[in-house]
Amino acid sequence: MTRPKATTPAPTRVTTFELFFDLVFVLTITRLTGIIHHEPDLIGFLTMVLVLANVWWMYSGYGWVTSNTGTSTLTRRVLLFVAMAGFLVMAIAAPNAFGADGLAFGLAYLVIVVVHLGLFAMTYEHGAAREVLQVAPYNLGSAALLIIAGFVEGAADWWLWGAAAALHVVLLEFGRYRSFPLSQAHFVERNGIVLIVALGESMVALGLGIGDHPLSPALLMAAILGLALAAALWTLYFLDADAAAERTLESAPSESRLRIAGLAFSYAFVPLLGGIVMISAALTEVLEHPLAPLTSANAAFLAGGAALYVLGIAAFRQAVGAAGGRRWWASIVAVAACAATFWLGTLTAAVAQVAAVVVVLFALAAVAHLPRRRVASSATEPEAVPR
Secondary structure (H helix, E strand, O other): OOOOOOEEEEEEOHHHHHHHHHHHHHHHHHHHHHHHHHHOOOHHHHHHHHHHHHHHHHHHHHHHHHHHOOOOHHHHHHHHHHHHHHHHHHHHHHHOOOOOOOOHHHHHHHHHHHHHHHHHHHHHHHOOOHHHHHHHHHHHHHHHHHHHOOOOOOOOHHHHHHHHHHHHHHHHHHHOOOOOOOOHHHHHHHHHHHHHHHHHHHHHHHHHOOOOOOOOOHHHHHHHHHHHHHHHHHHHOOOOHHHHHHHHHHHHHHHHHHHHHHHHHHOOHHHHHHHHHHHHHHHHHHHHHOOOOOHHHHHHHHHHHHHHHHHHHHHHHHOOOOOOOOHHHHHHHHHHHHHHHHHHHHHHHHHHHHHHHHHHHHHHHHHHHHHHHHHHHHHHHHOOOOO
């Protein structure tokens, strides 16, 4: 089996350079939020999903590479800076990726893929060509499809973007990657940090929504509820889901470890991040008019974004073997409850819908946390002394 180079041991903690790299993702999330904020319909939603699915695949690919090699050498940092520039161009081009900026997006994607393959090859001492050849046709194929999409319009554009995303699925489902190593703790931590960075977008949305409006009790209430909503999203994942993922990856056989990581962090993270994008888009109007009813589009984004995030958490738990019957049923109820808040937002006030979503998400977190509390309490109880 191919091993990583001995001269570049896998890092045990996320480095400050990786944190710097992840900051580019803030702009990506911001631009994706702008897509559905300015085009609040099904087309805007589908555009956001396809852009996010393609961008996140390569972003998580860089998370995998840096989890298996250090970032301390000059060569690797230069290559990562080049990749950062590519992600920056894609973020800027995202709102018009299905139009005038499609070619710029595709070319930036190609640069990111080529740099990723170069870092990939540098990670291995022997057999690098064979390992790279397993990944290269799929990622280069996606880049080629996105470049071609930059020259076409209409239905062909959508088909090409969908095919580019489908190639990632094909690689994950049928690619021969079973022998790839994975630094479990570092990989889980790195993805968790990206999720925190994405949650920071909701704080950015608070600032944009407040703007230059004078402070009022209603505005302060809306801001605090926005913070509570971000805290609820944070709690659902970081209460125990990330720890469960690390435990599962550490105990899983090597031949299934990458499969589990792909299901959890490549698939499930798309609805997690997409839900945050939708919620962030809605929060702008919540802050602008906290006591007025929300428009149908933003009420749908808030309700749908929360429901999508809950589905992502459920899929993540399923992938890492931490779902359970109670949690599945609780997730189904939470999805229905989140969807029902749409009527609250359109018929009453924006803050009322946010408050309802916060209650639903924290209730789900409490139910998900209940089995762990029972295990912890039973482990600390003293054994009964026979009489």
